[in-house]
Every structure is written in C-alpha cells, then in structure tokens.
Amino acid sequence: MPSPAETAQSLTPAAIEAAYSLIQPYVHRTPLLTCHTLDTIASTPQSPDALLGTPFEGQSPAHPRFRFFFKCENLQRIGAFKARGAFHALLRLVAERGEEEVKRRGVITHSSGNHAQALALAASTLQIPAYIVMPRISTPSKIAGTRSHGAEVIFSGSTSVEREAVVEEIQAKTDAILVPPYDDFNIICGQGTSGLELAAQHAELTGSRTLDAVITPVGGGGLNSGVATFFSDKPQTRVFGAEPSFEGADDCRRGLQAGQRVEAVSTLTIADGLRTPVGFINWEVISNKKKVEGVFAVTENQIKAAMRLVLERMKVVIEPSAVVGLAACLFDEDLRRRVEQEGGEDGWDVAVVFSGGNTTVEAIAKLFSSV
Amino acid sequence: MPSPAETAQSLTPAAIEAAYSLIQPYVHRTPLLTCHTLDTIASTPQSPDALLGTPFEGQSPAHPRFRFFFKCENLQRIGAFKARGAFHALLRLVAERGEEEVKRRGVITHSSGNHAQALALAASTLQIPAYIVMPRISTPSKIAGTRSHGAEVIFSGSTSVEREAVVEEIQAKTDAILVPPYDDFNIICGQGTSGLELAAQHAELTGSRTLDAVITPVGGGGLNSGVATFFSDKPQTRVFGAEPSFEGADDCRRGLQAGQRVEAVSTLTIADGLRTPVGFINWEVISNKKKVEGVFAVTENQIKAAMRLVLERMKVVIEPSAVVGLAACLFDEDLRRRVEQEGGEDGWDVAVVFSGGNTTVEAIAKLFSSV
Numbered sequence: 001m002p003s004p005a006e007t008a009q010s011l012t013p014a015a016i017e018a019a020y021s022l023i024q025p026y027v028h029r030t031p032l033l034t035c036h037t038l039d040t041i042a043s044t045p046q047s048p049d050a051l052l053g054t055p056f057e058g059q060s061p062a063h064p065r066f067r068f069f070f071k072c073e074n075l076q077r078i079g080a081f082k083a084r085g086a087f088h089a090l091l092r093l094v095a096e097r098g099e100e101e102v103k104r105r106g107v108i109t110h111s112s113g114n115h116a117q118a119l120a121l122a123a124s125t126l127q128i129p130a131y132i133v134m135p136r137i138s139t140p141s142k143i144a145g146t147r148s149h150g151a152e153v154i155f156s157g158s159t160s161v162e163r164e165a166v167v168e169e170i171q172a173k174t175d176a177i178l179v180p181p182y183d184d185f186n187i188i189c190g191q192g193t194s195g196l197e198l199a200a201q202h203a204e205l206t207g208s209r210t211l212d213a214v215i216t217p218v219g220g221g222g223l224n225s226g227v228a229t230f231f232s233d234k235p236q237t238r239v240f241g242a243e244p245s246f247e248g249a250d251d252c253r254r255g256l257q258a259g260q261r262v263e264a265v266s267t268l269t270i271a272d273g274l275r276t277p278v279g280f281i282n283w284e285v286i287s288n289k290k291k292v293e294g295v296f297a298v299t300e301n302q303i304k305a306a307m308r309l310v311l312e313r314m315k316v317v318i319e320p321s322a323v324v325g326l327a328a329c330l331f332d333e334d335l336r337r338r339v340e341q342e343g344g345e346d347g348w349d350v351a352v353v354f355s356g357g358n359t360t361v362e363a364i365a366k367l368f369s370s371v
Numbered sequence: 372m373p374s375p376a377e378t379a380q381s382l383t384p385a386a387i388e389a390a391y392s393l394i395q396p397y398v399h400r401t402p403l404l405t406c407h408t409l410d411t412i413a414s415t416p417q418s419p420d421a422l423l424g425t426p427f428e429g430q431s432p433a434h435p436r437f438r439f440f441f442k443c444e445n446l447q448r449i450g451a452f453k454a455r456g457a458f459h460a461l462l463r464l465v466a467e468r469g470e471e472e473v474k475r476r477g478v479i480t481h482s483s484g485n486h487a488q489a490l491a492l493a494a495s496t497l498q499i500p501a502y503i504v505m506p507r508i509s510t511p512s513k514i515a516g517t518r519s520h521g522a523e524v525i526f527s528g529s530t531s532v533e534r535e536a537v538v539e540e541i542q543a544k545t546d547a548i549l550v551p552p553y554d555d556f557n558i559i560c561g562q563g564t565s566g567l568e569l570a571a572q573h574a575e576l577t578g579s580r581t582l583d584a585v586i587t588p589v590g591g592g593g594l595n596s597g598v599a600t601f602f603s604d605k606p607q608t609r610v611f612g613a614e615p616s617f618e619g620a621d622d623c624r625r626g627l628q629a630g631q632r633v634e635a636v637s638t639l640t641i642a643d644g645l646r647t648p649v650g651f652i653n654w655e656v657i658s659n660k661k662k663v664e665g666v667f668a669v670t671e672n673q674i675k676a677a678m679r680l681v682l683e684r685m686k687v688v689i690e691p692s693a694v695v696g697l698a699a700c701l702f703d704e705d706l707r708r709r710v711e712q713e714g715g716e717d718g719w720d721v722a723v724v725f726s727g728g729n730t731t732v733e734a735i736a737k738l739f740s741s742v
Contacts, residue, residue: 074686308732315445315688315728357686361679361739369736 008284064339065347074357088190182220183279192226221282379655435710436718445728459561553591554650563597592653644692
C-alpha cells in the first residue's frame with residue numbers, strides 16, 4: 001500500500017478532472033451565489049471593540065474588500081458535498097473490480113453524518129448493497145434518512161473502537177468493501193470536483209476575472225485537500241481552510257503550528273461535521289504550503305454570527321460546519337489584513353464553499369433560543 | 372374617485388405588462404425553483420389519521436400529483452415582493468405628477484412590515500423623501516432596517532386610529548403623498564409582475580408546458596389580485612389564494628362563503644404578514660370566480676409543517692406568511708382532490724409564490740423550540 005505521502009503526490013488536477021467526468025451524471029452542479037449585503041458587511045472594518053478579548057485586541061482593524069462567491073453544496077444531493085466523494089468512490093470500485101464483485105460484496109462505512117447518507121444514496125443508485133454502522137445514540141432523523149436511501153443500518157457503541165469492531169464483524173460475514181469518509185484517494189478526488197465546478201462558474205459569472213482565493217471547512221480534510229489539489233497548478237488562486245477552535249477542534253491549525261499532525265480530537269463544537277482530526281493523506285496536502293496557504297480557526301460565537309447572516313440576509317439554510325470559512329473572512333484579522341494588503345483597492349474575489357445544509361429547525365432553535 | 376369595482380375593472384394584463392417595463396431595472400428577476408423532494412411529499416396521499424379532527428375526517432385521502440415551481444420573492448430586494456409595488460407606485464407618481472412635485476412633497480405610509488422597507492428602498496433609490504409611521508413597539512431590527520434605507524421613521528401608537536392620526540399630522544406639515552400598502556391600483560399592478568415573471572420562467576424551464584395553477588398568500592390581497600389580473604386572459608392557469616385560519620385570519624375565505632367582504636380581523640397568526648383584511652379593490656378581483664377560483668385556509672401547525680419542509684429540505688429561508696400556499700397544497704383535501712380529479716395521472720404544474728423571507732433566527736427558534 002502506498003504511504004499517505006505517496007498517495008498525496010498522485011493527487012493532481014488531472015485526477016480531479018477524471019473524477020468529474022465520472023460523477024457528473026450523478027451529482028448536481030450546485031449554484032454559485034453572490035450576495036451584495038454580505039460583501040458590504042465583510043468589507044467594512046470591524047469595530048475596535050469587536051477585537052477585545054481576541055488575539056487581535058489592540059490592533060487597528062483591517063479594511064479588506066471582499067467579493068464573495070458562495071458554492072452552495074448545501075443544495076447538493078443529500079444536502080452536502082459528500083455525495084461527490086461517495087459516487088466517485090463507488091464508480092471507481094466498479095471500474096476497478098467489476099460490477100459483479102462489488103454488487104456481491106457490497107460496501108460498508110461507519111458514520112453518523114453526511115457520509116452515511118451519501119454512501120447510501122450512491123450505493124442504492126448503483127444497486128450495490130450498503131451497510132452503514134451508526135452509533136446507537138444517533139438522532140432518529142439521521143437513521144431514517146440513511147435507511148430511506150435503502151441502506152442497511154447496523155448499530156454500534158459510540159467510541160471508534162466499538163464502531164470499528166462492528167464494521168469488522170459485518171465484513172467477516174459479508175466481505176463488504178470499506179469506503180472511508182475522507183482519508184482516501186478516490187474520496188478526495190470526488191470532493192475536489194466542487195473546486196473544479198466553482199472555478200468554471202466563477203469564470204462564467206465574471207468573464208474570467210481572477211479568482212483570488214477559495215476557503216473551505218476542514219474536518220477530516222477531504223474537501224479542503226481535494227479543492228487544493230484542483231488549484232495546485234493555478235497559483236493565482238490561494239486555497240485556505242477554516243476550522244472551529246472550540247475544545248481544540250482546530251487540530252489542523254495547531255498541527256501546522258507545531259509542524260506535526262494532531263492525532264486525536266475530542267470536541268463538541270456546534271460545527272459537528274468538523275469534530276474529526278485531519279486524515280493522514282489530507283494532512284500531507286494541507287501541510288504543503290504550496291497547496292494550502294493557511295488554516296484559520298473561529299469561535300462558536302463567530303460561527304453563530306456567520307450562520308445568522310447567511311440565514312437572515314442570504315435566506316439560505318446552512319449547517320454550522322458550512323460557515324466556518326465565511327466566519328474566518330468576517331472575523332479573522334490575519335486573513336482580513338492579508339486581503340487588504342494583497343488585494344488593495346481592487347479587493348479579492350473569494351469563493352466560500354458552503355459544505356452542507358443538513359440541519360433541523362430544532363437544531364436552529366437550540367442554537368439561537370438562548371441568545 | 373373611481374369606486375373599487377371600477378378600479379378593479381381597469382386591472383388588465385396589459386396594465387401588469389406596463390408596470391413590468393417600468394420597474395424591471397429596479398427589481399430582481401427572482402429565481403423559480405423546483406424541488407423533487409417536495410413534489411414527492413405533496414404527491415403522496417396523506418394518512419387517514421392525518422385527517423382526524425379536520426374538516427376532511429373520514430374521507431379517503433386524495434392522490435394528487437404536483438410538480439411545484441417556487442417563485443422565490445424571499446430573494447427579492449428587501450426580501451419580499453413588496454419591492455415591486457413600491458417601485459411601481461413611486462415611478463407612476465413621478466410620471467404623473469412630475470419629479471419636482473414628488474421630491475418636494477415626499478411620500479408617506481404606515482406599516483411595520485415589508486411595505487415599510489420596500490417604500491423606504493424605492494424612495495431612497497429615486498431620491499424622494501419618505502416618512503414611515505411605525506408603531507412604537509416595532510422590533511428594533513425592523514426600525515433599523517427601515518432607517519437603513521434612508522427613510523424618516525415616525526413613531527405612533529399601535530391601533531390604526533393612532534397610526535392614521537400621526538400620518539395626517541405629518542401630511543399636514545409636509546404635504547407628503549400617501550402610498551397605501553395593498554389597496555391601490557398601482558401597488559396591485561406592481562405585485563402582479565411576479566405572476567408575469569413566473570409564467571415566463573415556467574415556459575423557459577418546461578418548454579412552454581401548461582402552467583395549471585398558481586397559488587399565492589392572501590393578506591391585504593395585493594399580490595393575489597395582481598397575479599390574478601395577469602392570468603385573467605389565460606384560462607388554462609387557475610389562480611388560488613391561501614390564508615391562515617387562526618383567530619379568523621381567513622377573512623377572505625369567510626367573506627367568499629358569506630358573499631360579503633369581512634371588514635375587520637383581529638388575529639395574532641404566526642403568518643404576521645397576513646393579519647389584515649382584504650382591501651376593497653382586491654376583494655372585487657378575488658371574489659370574481661373567473662379571476663380567482665378559490666381561497667384555502669390552513670392552520671398554524673400546517674404553516675409550521677410547511678416551513679419546516681422548506682427550511683430543511685429546500686434549504687431556503689422563508690417567513691411563515693410565505694408558505695400558506697404550499698401548506699394548502701400539502702394539507703387541504705379539497706384542493707388535493709381537485710388536482711387528482713382534474714390533473715389525473717399527468718398531474719398539475721403548480722406555481723407557489725413564496726412571498727417573503729424576512730424572519731430572524733430568534734423568530735425561527737420561537738416557532739420551533741417548544742415542538
């Protein structure tokens with residue numbers, strides 16, 4: 001088996017393009033939306049008071065100029081970009097091992113989130129049996145959602161040891177092929193197609209103006225490293241990542257600072273799609289400064305403030321994980337200073353990937369009822 | 372002054388087209404969205420249990436087939452269709468009385484809702500002074516929103532008598548011209564342009580398939596009667612209205628049953644844009660069976676259920692008033708039976724006007740935190 005570093009080297013823009021031609025019939029070309037109001041808000045300096053108690057306290061607030069392009073993967077099938085990677089992984093499996101073998105063995109994963117539903121949808125579409133191991137305590141709506149796509153749900157305990165034990169048990173019985181959620185060449189290539197698509201859409205919308213930057217959430221890192229792979233031969237477009245900082249969820253940013261991948265994270269950040277540590281392959285990509293120029297961390301309150309703006313001003317429903325990139329643009333003075341200094345009067349065209357929209361009215365109520 | 376019936380007679384499709392050519396540079400061509408999931412849900416018969424305790428209890432649930440086309444006026448400027456009427460009213464004033472007179476006198480209205488912000492935006496765009504009388508108890512965000520468009524906000528008490536007294540006082544001082552929120556020829560023509568636009572968009576999307584029906588919310592009735600005016604020479608497209616039933620908010624439906632306009636309503640329905648009785652001119656249009664074929668009433672819980680589906684499945688933010696038409700399609704067995712019987716296996720293409728999206732995360736939290 002190739003090492004993570006070797007796999008990372010084989011991640012090329014051509015691999016993303018190949019993935020796109022394979023999955024295109026199965027995924028939505030999600031819209032790339034603009035919002036004048038959010039541009040104006042982000043292009044207004046923060047008040048000095050807003051910086052009190054932050055690492056930027058005492059600085060004179062930056063005056064960046066942002067033109068945002070929101071890649072709405074919340075409108076992707078199953079409500080998240082994960083559909084791209086899941087379809088790509090299964091289509092590759094079928095291409096490499098033959099339809100008969102894959103249909104006989106089936107596929108398996110453990111996830112309580114968007115990857116579970118994405119794999120279930122892709123498997124049912126391609127008529128492949130799917131086994132999804134979910135913690136017994138998963139919310140009923142997520143269990144029902146996964147089942148509604150025809151997957152067999154098997155319950156486990158909540159720790160990763162317990163979940164992996166159940167996966168092995170099912171694999172022993174069925175010989176099902178494991179499809180990992182993010183630390184996998186084919187998954188990364190699938191997620192990277194969102195970058196390919198947004199670049200084309202930005203060019204269509206602007207008459208091929210330069211796209212100065214793209215920012216995506218970083219959880220396991222599949223989306224960010226896929227997008228960074230696509231832009232790795234387009235040096236005019238910088239790629240950034242964003243994470244929650246709550247209870248150490250900013251493992252990627254901390255790892256970059258320490259020069260070493262952080263191996264475990266235990267956090268209950270509201271950005272529940274971003275609670276995992278960055279995968280090994282993804283770390284190889286994201287820690288390569290030529291591919292990803294920086295990863296920013298945002299607080300729970302900054303995530304909520306960004307969510308409020310998107311819900312109330314753009315009228316678009318996103319999950320908390322989806323807005324960490326926008327929150328970084330709104331509140332991180334290091335990033336804002338950089339846009340001011342490098343973008344100047346012209347400012348930057350910045351693509352922000354809204355990774356998903358799978359939330360409920362109860363979850364929104366819980367986030368905002370005690371404010 | 373012409374009577375309401377005379378004014379209603381002069382409401383023609385040509386008047387809507389003339390309004391459109393006037394306001395087009397100032398308003399958004401809002402998207403017409405489809406949603407496969409909502410089509411499927413609406414095209415599934417309700418369970419007989421769901422009909423218990425409703426007027427349809429004991430009936431065998433209908434099996435209609437819906438293909439929805441959602442006209443997203445929540446993405447209109449100021450977040451609601453009201454921008455159309457306000458721009459049209461002011462552009463007509465300028466055309467009829469001359470720029471100098473209108474700018475000297477200014478315009479005035481009383482509203483705590485979307486009409487206030489719409490008039491403020493239109494007035495500031497056309498550089499006309501605007502006076503908006505708002506109840507002292509209006510939420511700070513609405514006051515700030517109205518002021519942010521450059522209007523002068525004047526506070527009053529909450530009753531219509533108190534509000535009208537303040538309007539007269541300001542008019543005595545300024546000679547400002549009153550722009551009513553819905554019971555007005557020019558306002559109705561402006562709102563009707565949403566119907567013109569959605570008809571063209573439906574034709575573009577479907578290759579000129581028949582649009583079988585349009586359903587809009589009915590509050591003061593400006594939107595519904597404007598849309599009905601546009602379709603009044605297109606008999607293949609039926610126009611319907613929808614209202615909340617809570618505390619008698621279904622004044623239009625009750626009036627139609629009794630053969631007489633209901634003059635006053637006192638309701639605190641969550642669909643706060645629909646608390647007013649239907650205007651006199653609008654009543655003349657809506658009570659004309661050749662123009663509007665029926666008005667349906669929905670409960671607070673049905674409004675919340677429809678809101679939940681739009682937020683969670685379509686990922687689109689709408690205000691409660693915006694979903695009463697969808698709620699009627701989902702829950703009213705009279706309407707559903709009619710679609711089954713007249714649409715048969717083919718079903719109906721139904722345009723649903725989402726009238727606005729001006730809500731807050733706190734308001735969503737309040738609606739759904741106790742469920």
